[in-house]
Amino acid sequence: MAAEGTIQRPDETGRPMTMVLIDASRHGREPPADELRKRGLEGLGEILPRLADGDSSVELAARSCLRDLVDAFLADREANRDLFSLAHTLGGLISATAECFWQPGEEVYSLNCPVYALHRPFAHSIAVTVTTTCSICGAGAFRCLHLPGNFYEGELCVNEVTGIGPVGHIALTAKPDFIYTWHQPLEQPVEDLIKRQIIKRPGDKATCTHCLECGGEPTADDLDPVTRFERMVEEGLAREQERPA
Amino acid sequence: MPLEERAIPLSPELREIASDNESSDGIAVLPESVTEIDGNLVAGFRPDMQAIGVLAAEAGVAVELLLPDGAEPGLYSEHDADWVLPLFLELSNGVTAGLIANYLQRLYDEWRGRNSGMPTVRHREVISAPDGTEVVRELEGPAPEIIEWLRDRERDGR
Numbered sequence: 001m002a003a004e005g006t007i008q009r010p011d012e013t014g015r016p017m018t019m020v021l022i023d024a025s026r027h028g029r030e031p032p033a034d035e036l037r038k039r040g041l042e043g044l045g046e047i048l049p050r051l052a053d054g055d056s057s058v059e060l061a062a063r064s065c066l067r068d069l070v071d072a073f074l075a076d077r078e079a080n081r082d083l084f085s086l087a088h089t090l091g092g093l094i095s096a097t098a099e100c101f102w103q104p105g106e107e108v109y110s111l112n113c114p115v116y117a118l119h120r121p122f123a124h125s126i127a128v129t130v131t132t133t134c135s136i137c138g139a140g141a142f143r144c145l146h147l148p149g150n151f152y153e154g155e156l157c158v159n160e161v162t163g164i165g166p167v168g169h170i171a172l173t174a175k176p177d178f179i180y181t182w183h184q185p186l187e188q189p190v191e192d193l194i195k196r197q198i199i200k201r202p203g204d205k206a207t208c209t210h211c212l213e214c215g216g217e218p219t220a221d222d223l224d225p226v227t228r229f230e231r232m233v234e235e236g237l238a239r240e241q242e243r244p245a
Numbered sequence: 246m247p248l249e250e251r252a253i254p255l256s257p258e259l260r261e262i263a264s265d266n267e268s269s270d271g272i273a274v275l276p277e278s279v280t281e282i283d284g285n286l287v288a289g290f291r292p293d294m295q296a297i298g299v300l301a302a303e304a305g306v307a308v309e310l311l312l313p314d315g316a317e318p319g320l321y322s323e324h325d326a327d328w329v330l331p332l333f334l335e336l337s338n339g340v341t342a343g344l345i346a347n348y349l350q351r352l353y354d355e356w357r358g359r360n361s362g363m364p365t366v367r368h369r370e371v372i373s374a375p376d377g378t379e380v381v382r383e384l385e386g387p388a389p390e391i392i393e394w395l396r397d398r399e400r401d402g403r
Contacts, residue, residue, distance in 0.1 A: 034359040079361040127323035129280050129289030142290060142310055142318045145299050159320060163282040165289070168323065177322060 033076035037083065040068035044090060051093040059098040063114075066090050070114040074179040077223050084118055088216030091115045095211050102206040108187045109199075111208055117183045118222065122229050123176040127168030132159035174229035248386035248394060255371060255379050262311050263334060263371050263379050271307030272297070272341050273334035275371060277321040279313055288312050289321025291331045297348050304344055327364035328352065328388070332381065335372050336398070343399035346392050353388045366391040 031039075043065030050058045069087040073080045091113070094100065102109040133139065135158045136146045146157045176182070193199045198206050221228040255263060259275050276288035290310060301308045310318050311334065330349075336342050349366060356364060368384045368391055384391065 032359045076360045076362070125323055127278070127321070129278050129282065129287055129319045129321045131282050131285075131287055131317070131319045140317060141320050142294055142298060145302055147296055147299055148292075159292075163285075163287075163319075165278075165280040165282040165287060165319070168278055168280075171323070175327070 031071075031075075033072050033080060036068050036072035036075060037080055040065055040072050040083065043068060044086065048090070048093070051090075051097050054097055056098040059094065062090060062094050062098075066094065067114045070117055071179050073218075074117060074182050077218070077225075081218055081223060084218040084222065085216040087115055087118060088211045088214055091211030092216075095207070095209060100208040100211075102188070102193075102208060104203050104206070106190070106202065108189050109193055109206055110188075111186045112183075113186070113208065113210075114183060115211055116186050118218075120182055120184065121221075121225060121232060122172045122174050123179075123181040125171045125173050125176045125178075125181060127171075129165040129168070130161045131163040131165075132161050135160050172229075174225040248384055248390055251383040251385075252374065253381040253383055255381055258313075259332075259371075260379055262313055265311075270338060270340075271309060272301055272336070272344070273309045273311055275311050275332040275334060276313075276316075276318075277323075277332060279316060282319065286313065286316040287319040288316040289319045291329060292320055292322065293328075293348075294331045297331065297345070300348050300351075301344055304340075306340060306344055327366065329367045330369060333370045335370055337403075339399040339402040342395045342403070346395035346399060349388060349392050349395070353392065356388075364388045368395070 043061065047058050047062045047065055051062060066087055069083045069090065073083040073087065091100075100111070100113060102111050132141045134144050134146050136152050136155060137144050139146075141159070146152060148157050148159050150157050190199070190202045193206060194201070258279060262275060274290060274294060276290055278289040280287055280289065288310070294308075294310070298308045312318060328349075330345065333345075336345070345368075353364070364387070365385060366388045370382050371379055372382045374380045384394065386394075
């Protein structure tokens with residue numbers, strides 16, 4: 001399915017949080033883990049020597065490669081556990097050559113970096129219905145026998161979205177349909193950044209050095225986010241029950 | 246890992262659609278949701294229905310999307326178990342159960358070559374409970390076990 005959109009909902013602190021409405025598959029389908037891995041490692045082979053030489057002109061290609069490595073891990077954590085570490089290595093080199101800047105805002109600074117998806121405890125899923133037409137024959141949903149992701153006379157079949165219905169429900173989950181939903185902008189209140197002496201005043205430049213500081217080794221929880229999320233839910237429920245009425 | 250089976254009451258909206266349609270020799274599918282998009286009534290079905298429809302056409306099995314009056318079909322998406330099959334109206338014979346098993350087997354074979362771990366499958370089917378009410382029978386478990394369960398039904402012709 002190829003559709004794009006975002007919605008805003010408040011997070012646990014009440015601040016608005018942007019959520020991806022529907023996966024926007026770059027190829028009309030979600031690339032499988034092995035394809036992402038292959039693409040990421042091929043890119044890494046080309047980029048790594050240049051970054052190591054301090055060549056910052058490959059920054060964009062390096063960030064795209066970083067996304068592939070992270071997505072491959074998110075798509076199949078056990079098979080791609082080595083990519084967790086490789087992504088941090090690449091992130092560290094990007095950080096050292098091109099630097100990673102927080103986007104300053106009035107109240108919060110934000111950062112869109114795929115590396116943080118590696119550490120996120122849950123993603124989200126949104127129930128939604130869309131109307132579509134087939135890119136091959138123009139028929140409505142389920143009205144033809146073309147399969148999205150297949151090629152017909154050299155043309156890739158995709159479902160082109162013509163209308164998006166209201167959001168049914170939003171679920172926090174460690175087992176989302178779409179790996180893209182693991183990616184969320186990271187936000188830090190200006191106040192916190194000042195307290196931590198990262199900036200002196202709002203608008204100051206702030207760089208992210210996570211990849212240089214993180215060990216880059218996946219924990220058992222990183223490899224099994226479903227169990228971690230179930231534990232988080234149980235702990236949350238237990239705390240609720242302990243709370244006096 | 247045992248298969249987990251549940252019986253879930255059918256929503257009034259879906260009960261109305263189901264009661265208007267009797268199970269046929271082919272595959273009949275209920276929508277996951279009915280909503281309005283750009284002023285049109287749209288019934289959402291899971292994307293897998295497209296591939297199942299193609300497989301059914303190849304096997305000469307009729308597929309019917311059960312739509313409320315005036316609705317057009319759309320694509321429904323949400324998270325859940327690894328693979329959630331469309332909501333079938335009672336599969337009345339072994340051929341249809343076999344077809345779904347073939348679809349899952351194909352999906353699993355393709356998946357197995359490219360991933361580790363084990364996908365969970367949720368099969369859902371509207372059946373008549375002993376008291377005559379229609380309920381959704383949900384069966385969830387590892388892909389090979391769901392496939393085997395469907396194969397048993399194919400062999401038994403039910």
